[in-house]
Amino acid sequence: MRRAAPQTDRRRRIRRHAGRHGGPPDTDADADDDLDADAPPAERARRLDAQVQPFVAALGAEQIRVVELMRFVAAHVADFCSDAAVLENGNWTIRLRLDLDLLPGCTLELHLSYFDLALRFDADAPEIRQLVFRHVHVLHEQLANLLHRLAVARHVSIEVA
Structure with a gap:
């Protein structure tokens, strides 16, 4: 038994x-x-x-959502960087408050010169900061590829604070 x-x-x-x-x-x-x-x-x-x-x-859905968000940011930044008016007018520094539905409490600071593109994400909440930090590689890769395809390649650096 x-x-x-x-x-x-x-x-x-x-x-x-x-x-x-x-x-x-x-x-x-x-x-x-x-x-x-x-x-x-x-x-x-x-x-x-x-x-x-x-x-x-749930984790997979969140991962897909964030990857799509990084692609969205990359597409808009690359679009800005390749605009003829932007290319003709030297260095740029822009500070944007991002949509609350996309990244709540997050500001994007963009510095663009002839050779470099620097992005800095300032997030109020640690979980948003961590979310962006975990997916910086996706954004970096997307940006580098898009800028290269648009013939406006730059050295890309991304900081999360």
Whole structure:
């Protein structure tokens, strides 16, 4: 006869106690049931995947949204840098408050010269600063490629503060 694992016994005792005393079932124990150590490995993997899937989907959606945002910023900055009026009038320094729906509490400072393009993102909130910082490489790559294709290549530097 096979004896139940100690963790399984504990869950059963908690449920019995909660049932007798009118309390709610232990939700952590219920979540643990989905990953029962006695289940076959394939079944445990399926259950774990079902629990993790919503998190992965949300993370993937957020990642896609931010990558698209960086492409949007790159396209608009490259468009500005390649404008004939901008190219004819020397060095530029611009400070823009970004749309609250895109990056709340964030200001973009752009410095453009004949050889260099420097962007500085100033974010009020640490989570926005971290979000931009994690995706700077996407923005840098997009900008460098767009500027090269538009025949206005510049040395690109990006700072997040």
